Amino acid sequence: xxxxxxxxxxxxxxxxxxxxxxxxxxxxxxxxxxxxxxxxxxxxxxxxxxxxxxxxxxxxxxxxxxxxxxxxxxxxxxxxxxxxxxxxxxxxxxxxxxxxxxxxxxxxxxxxxxxxxxxxxxxxxxxxxxxxxxxxxxxxxxxxxxxxxxxxxxxxxxxxxxxxxxxxxxxxxxxxxxxxxxxxxxxxxxxxxxxxxxxxxxxxxxxxxxxxxxxxxxxxxxxxxxxxxxxxxxxxxxxxxxxxxxxxxxxxxxxxxxxxxxxxxxxxxx
Numbered sequence: 001x002x003x004x005x006x007x008x009x010x011x012x013x014x015x016x017x018x019x020x021x022x023x024x025x026x027x028x029x030x031x032x033x034x035x036x037x038x039x040x041x042x043x044x045x046x047x048x049x050x051x052x053x054x055x056x057x058x059x060x061x062x063x064x065x066x067x068x069x070x071x072x073x074x075x076x077x078x079x080x081x082x083x084x085x086x087x088x089x090x091x092x093x094x095x096x097x098x099x100x101x102x103x104x105x106x107x108x109x110x111x112x113x114x115x116x117x118x119x120x121x122x123x124x125x126x127x128x129x130x131x132x133x134x135x136x137x138x139x140x141x142x143x144x145x146x147x148x149x150x151x152x153x154x155x156x157x158x159x160x161x162x163x164x165x166x167x168x169x170x171x172x173x174x175x176x177x178x179x180x181x182x183x184x185x186x187x188x189x190x191x192x193x194x195x196x197x198x199x200x201x202x203x204x205x206x207x208x209x210x211x212x213x214x215x216x217x218x219x220x221x222x223x224x225x226x227x228x229x230x231x232x233x234x235x236x237x238x239x240x241x242x243x244x245x246x247x248x249x250x251x252x253x254x255x256x257x258x259x260x261x262x263x264x265x266x267x268x269x270x
Contacts, residue, residue, distance in 0.1 A: 003260060004253070010108050018111055022118035029119075048078060051195050064197035068229055072138050075131050076224040077194040080152065083124040084160050084217065085185045090116045091164030092171050092181050095266060103267045110259065113164050117157055124153065135228055148227040151234060155244065156220045162252030165259040172262065172269050192217050219244040 011018065052071045064073055091113045101107045128149055136142070171177035192215055201208035212218055219240050226232035234241055 003256060007110050007256070011111065011114060014108070014111065018115055018118065021115045022122070025115055025119040026122050048075060051078070064199065065229060069138060072134060072140075073225065073229065074195065075134055076228045077192075077221045079124075079127045079131050080156055080220050080224050081189060081192065081194055081217070082127065083120060083153070084156050084220070085189075086123065087117055087120045087157070087160040088164055088167065088181055088185060089178075090120060091161070092167040092178050094164075095168050095172050109263060109266065110165075110256075113161060113168060117161055117164075121153070121157070128153075131228065140229075143227075143231045145227045145231045145233060148234060149224065152220055152223040152227065155223070155248070156217075158252060159216060159220075159248045162248060162255040165252075165255035169255075169259040169262045169266075172266055188215075188217075191215050192221050194221055213240065216244050216247050 048071070051074060064070075094112045094116045095102055095109070098112050101112065102109050132146065167177055167181050191212070193212060198209055198212055201212075219237070222237070222240070223234060226234070226236075
């Protein structure tokens, strides 16, 4: 607990440095690219279009929520997943990327995953904006619950950061960790009801629904849809909320402890 509090104090103390490094990291992604920031949108938009044509146009899926087009239901589920997967991928490799900072004795290496997280939040902000514009274009009236996206983004950030502390620390010594994370994210996307609705299993395999809810990211996906489409608040799902934050707190503490244990050896390996 003391380690967590000291990390928070360090973040507050060095907030300007963290912000400057995060902006530099964001800009660095597109250095030397002719189309620059445009590439940030291309892959996610193409992915959404592919799923839209497969499930809506090809399979002619009935929209899970009456009166809500499939693509409008899909986007609030896939946007947080893009954010979560990007954070994990970039954080896992952050110590190798900033190895010159890791070797500096005076530098607090715990802030490197946070720098990557903030950089990813900048990208996520663009997609949240696109999601809201889409909702407006489809005739959805603004709701106060749209502000709740900030809460669910914070929730996803804490979870991804907790896992990221573990994966980036292990990745220094076990280079295959980055590949394992990438494969797990590809597989894990189908363990959350993003492209399909959970009611798909209600009749044929009712046991699947409790299993899906055990995935902590189920809470985030459902929360984004509750906020944008349904107008529901997070406290209307008290059991899921409690489960998510208990699970996330445990993951965060374990990830930070592993990071702290391995930190003295980073500079030797890098």
